Each structure stands twice: as structure tokens, then as C-alpha cells.
Amino acid sequence: MGKQVRPTVYDLLAMKGKRQLSMLRVVSLEEAEAAEAAGIDLISVPPALLCNPRFRDAAPGRFAIPGGEYGQSGATTDEILRWAVKMRAASADAVYCAASLQTIRRLRDEHIPVCGHTGLIPSHATWTGGFRAVGKSAATAVLVYKQVKDLEAAGAFSAEIEVVPAEVATAISERTSMLMISMGAGGGCDAQYLFSEDVLGLNRGHYPRHAKVYRKLAAEYDRIQAERIAAFREYAADIESGAYPEERHRVPMDAEELKTFLTRL
Structure with missing residues (x-):
């Protein structure tokens, strides 16, 4: 059996509305290798893991998106661009970016695929009342929709939509060309996203409402x-x-x- 060829942005967008994709946050080579063996479609990875020379040996067929550790909220567009170029050179298929629309447009202009973020954005949570659901009122649901359309116009190919009512997320997903990745936003989007620590039962603190534990490896x-x-x-x-x-x-x-x-x- 030959090595699996990982999907492109074009391939993923062609799947929109046809089947639900799976996505995991993995933080080690062992988890990346397990995601490869299990056939997980997309993986979110720490930049340091992506830059490990052994990463692509562990997960050759996974669409990998680095992000989360880079302080994008206070970084300039040029700093984020340099980081994104480095990530692409290290085999990233896209980059996560929760920075300004101006920055996303700049990345788009350099043909760097961007996954944006809407709903509960942890680094921006102070603007939406902290770590809680977003979009439970008509007004805030419209705000989430506007954010999605702004990301689409800026050139993002995808967006994570986090802790938003399922009905709202479904309606928005049906009205955008972007690949919508649900984290606690119901089954009406294009992909489902969980952290490996929750799936594996490694989280020793609070488990979010949307988490599902499949194994209890902490014990x-x-x-x-x-x-x-x-x-x-x-x-x-x-x-x-x-x-x-x-x-x-x-x-x-x-x-x-x-x-x-x-x-x-």
C-alpha cells in the first residue's frame, strides 16, 4: 500500500456539504502517528511539533494546521507573515490566524491558506464576555455571521466556529463557501474538532460541554x-x-x- 497523499485546500473545499470531516488537536509525535493510523482528516498542531523533522514521517497524509502558541494578538502583520512562511516551509498545509482581517488579506495575497476563528475566540474572549457561548441572541448570532462573511471576503478558506448554538452554526455554514470547523457548534458544519487530551481522557481539570471522552488514559x-x-x-x-x-x-x-x-x- 502506497503512502497516502494528503488532501489540498481544493480537495477539502470540494467536500463541503458532502461529508463531515474529523479534526483533532495533537501535541506529540505519538498522537500525530495515531491520527494518521486512525484516518483523522485534519490535525491542529503546535508549531514546534510541525517543525520536528520526524513529524511528516509520523503523519504524512494529514492536513496539518499550526497555531495557538504564536502571540498573534500583539504581533504585526509582517511578523505573522514571516511566521506563516516558516510554517509553510516546514510542511504546514495552512495556518491558523485570529489576527486582523488586514493580516488575513496579506497572507491570502501570498497564497497562504488561512483558517480563521469566530464565535468564542479564547484570545479575544474579553470582548464577548469571557469563556462562554457566543451567538445565543439574535444580535450576537448576526455578529458571528458578519465575522464569517468578513473572513470569507478577506480570503480565509476555512474558519473554526467555537461554542455557538448548533442552529446558528448550521445556518451560517450553509451561507458561506468556507469550510466551517465546529468546536462545540453542533453537527451542521463541515468538520468536527476536539482536543486529543479530551478524547483520550487526559484532561485533569474541567471538561468542556462539547468534549467526549473515548478513553481514560489519565488513570x-x-x-x-x-x-x-x-x-x-x-x-x-x-x-x-x-x-x-x-x-x-x-x-x-x-x-x-x-x-x-x-x-x-
């Missing part, structure tokens, strides 16, 4: 940590008692050679 990691501590304690105790190292851990030496060495000393 497994706790078990492994307990075993790690126990092994370290046994090792330290063996050193103290003289049980380690044993004869089999030592480098052997011929008795006559040792006698000659000690004589020379």
Missing part, C-alpha cells in the same frame, strides 16, 4: 507513574544494600591481568 498514566516511582525506590534500595550492582553487571578481568595491574600500582 493509566497514574498507574505508570506509580510503577515508575516504585522502580526508582527499589533501585535506590538495592544501591544502599549492595544488591546492585551484581556480578553480572560488572566487566570481567583475567585474574593474572588484575594481579599485574595491582603490582604496577
Whole structure:
């Protein structure tokens, strides 16, 4: 079986309205490799992971979008452009950008695919009342729609729509050419997006309403940590008692050679 060719922006937009795509936030090579093996369509990745030389070996067929760590809110358009060019050179298929429409247009002019953000935007949450749903009133729903159309006009090919009522998100998705990625915005968009830490049950704090836990790996990691501590304690105790190292851990030496060495000393 040959290596899977990852989709292009053109391919993704051609799927709009035909089937729901899957998207995960992954933060390690192991998670990227698992997403590849599982056939997840899109992955959001930390820039450092994308720049790892082993990343594309782990996830050759995944459409990868870096973002989240770069301080775009206070960065200039030129700074974001330089970052985006670096990400594209490192094999990013698109970049996430929650900066100004001017910046998105600048990236578009350089043919860099952009995924925008609307609804609850964590870095802009102070403007919408904090970390809570957006678009529950007609007025705020219209605001979300306007943001989407502005992103579309600026040249973004896609947008994450976060914690918006499902009916609102569905109606908006039907009225834009962009690929709409739902995070807690119902099943009427073009893709569903969750964080791997939620899917794997690694989140030790609050789970968002839209999260679904498929495995509880936190308990497994706790078990492994307990075993790690126990092994370290046994090792330290063996050193103290003289049980380690044993004869089999030592480098052997011929008795006559040792006698000659000690004589020379």
C-alpha cells in the first residue's frame, strides 16, 4: 500500500456539504502517528511539533494546521507573515490566524491558506464576555455571521466556529463557501474538532460541554507513574544494600591481568 497523499485546500473545499470531516488537536509525535493510523482528516498542531523533522514521517497524509502558541494578538502583520512562511516551509498545509482581517488579506495575497476563528475566540474572549457561548441572541448570532462573511471576503478558506448554538452554526455554514470547523457548534458544519487530551481522557481539570471522552488514559498514566516511582525506590534500595550492582553487571578481568595491574600500582 502506497503512502497516502494528503488532501489540498481544493480537495477539502470540494467536500463541503458532502461529508463531515474529523479534526483533532495533537501535541506529540505519538498522537500525530495515531491520527494518521486512525484516518483523522485534519490535525491542529503546535508549531514546534510541525517543525520536528520526524513529524511528516509520523503523519504524512494529514492536513496539518499550526497555531495557538504564536502571540498573534500583539504581533504585526509582517511578523505573522514571516511566521506563516516558516510554517509553510516546514510542511504546514495552512495556518491558523485570529489576527486582523488586514493580516488575513496579506497572507491570502501570498497564497497562504488561512483558517480563521469566530464565535468564542479564547484570545479575544474579553470582548464577548469571557469563556462562554457566543451567538445565543439574535444580535450576537448576526455578529458571528458578519465575522464569517468578513473572513470569507478577506480570503480565509476555512474558519473554526467555537461554542455557538448548533442552529446558528448550521445556518451560517450553509451561507458561506468556507469550510466551517465546529468546536462545540453542533453537527451542521463541515468538520468536527476536539482536543486529543479530551478524547483520550487526559484532561485533569474541567471538561468542556462539547468534549467526549473515548478513553481514560489519565488513570493509566497514574498507574505508570506509580510503577515508575516504585522502580526508582527499589533501585535506590538495592544501591544502599549492595544488591546492585551484581556480578553480572560488572566487566570481567583475567585474574593474572588484575594481579599485574595491582603490582604496577
